[in-house]
Amino acid sequence: MKRRNMLKAAAAGIAAAPLAMTATTAEAATVRLRMQTYWGTESDEIHDEFIDDIKTSSSKTLRVKRFRGSELVPNADMMQAVGKGTIDMCQGYSGYWPGQLDIASIEAGLPGAWTDYDEAQYVMESKGLIDLIREAYAEKGIHYLGPIMGGPFDLLTTKPVKSLEDLKTMKIRATPSIAKVLEKFDIPTVYLPGGELYLGLSTGTIDGVIYAGTNEYKALKLFESAKYYTFLNMVNPGYTDDMLINKAKWDGMSPEHQRIIEMAYAKHARKMHTWMVSGSIEAGTEGLFEYNSLSEEDSQRLRTAARVIWEEEAAKSERNAKAIKILEAAAKATGRA
Incomplete structure (x- = not known):
């Protein structure tokens, strides 16, 4: 009787082993990223959606933890921190680091650079400004995902x-x-x-x-x-944010994880621009200014x-x-x- 029970227990252990190994493998394969933005609590909802999109699309194998402005490093140091791998990602504003990147002020949006969203996108995407920006960041050990067009400035x-x-x-x-x-x-x-x-x-x-x-x-x-x-x-x-990720971290990701981040970024960039513009219009109706x-x-x-x-x-x-x-x-x- 005892022998029969021992055999049952052994069989159960063998059956459970592959599940346990799968769980351990999945946990080990999960990529965890620390991301800082210069934004505070005012953008929590829209940044939480960005993080949830990545988690859901990756079946929880890609996790991003977001920190608000200056919680990990001063906002002006985010580019250097991403390049060094001190933090993995950031949504920053290159106007903070013109002395560290030759093209930073141009990327941020020089006065007179463009007159509306469509022209800004035309300059970035169709005329190749985004490629020059990406080249500059790559020299700093950073992959430039792309711009996030702001609102009024x-x-x-x-x-x-x-x-x-x-x-x-x-x-x-x-x-x-x-x-x-x-x-x-x-x-x-x-x-x-x-x-x-x-x-x-x-x-x-x-x-x-x-x-x-x-x-x-x-x-x-x-x-x-x-x-x-x-x-x-x-x-x-009036200004252009950017989404940056450590290049070594990016290059080490699977193509699937890279695609998930790119798609989440693209959605986030559109929503963030709409949020900033529509929010400014709405605030103008409230008599605060x-x-x-x-x-x-x-x-x-x-x-x-x-x-x-x-x-x-x-x-x-x-x-x-x-x-x-x-x-x-x-x-x-x-x-x-």
Whole structure:
């Protein structure tokens, strides 16, 4: 009797063994990625959907854990961190690292670069700007999945602004690439991460920000200290995020996992752009902001100043010169040059 029971137990163990081995193999094969964005809680829903899409499409063999802005590394250090493998992925903004990547300011969206979403996509996809950007990131050990077109990119201040002259007595938060333009008009600038904008405005450390549109300003509750929104009319979409992944990690993935990430990114890029634009339109109906626009003369002065920066960017590298030629051709084709 005991022998019979022992045989049954042994048989059961043999039958269970393949299942146990399968589970262990599947667990070992699961790819886990750590991703940081510069966004805070305001984008949780849309980033959670991106992560769920990857998990579901891969039958849970590909997992992404998202961290909010500066939770792992400072936002301005995300590119370096991805290149070194300190973090695996990021949704970043290349305006944070113009000194680290020759094409960064061009990728971020130079003032006057494009006038609408379709033109931006045309420049990126049809005319090959995306290939030049991908080449630059590859040299840093990073695979560039592609751009995420933003929404409006305008000025929010604690006091009304009617002209560029008014800004000379204010301290404006700006990324390095935009700061270059403003400094040509003797407008003081400083850089602060997105998570510090509320404190900066509420304490008077800064008098204004150029960060995004009313959607993001509303989410960050900046209207509690600064309600004056000024259209700059420099570029639309006003900024370009990017999705980056460590190249060694990418190259080591199966083609199936690569395809899943590419498809999830493409869906996320479309939804994020729609979210930012529609959110800004909706926020404009709620009476949180007072609106004004720079005169066409001042807006043109900004765009003209930016053209000097185009020349500076073109001189940085042969790759940049090619990128600027693409922008110049598009400007000419649309009657802007």
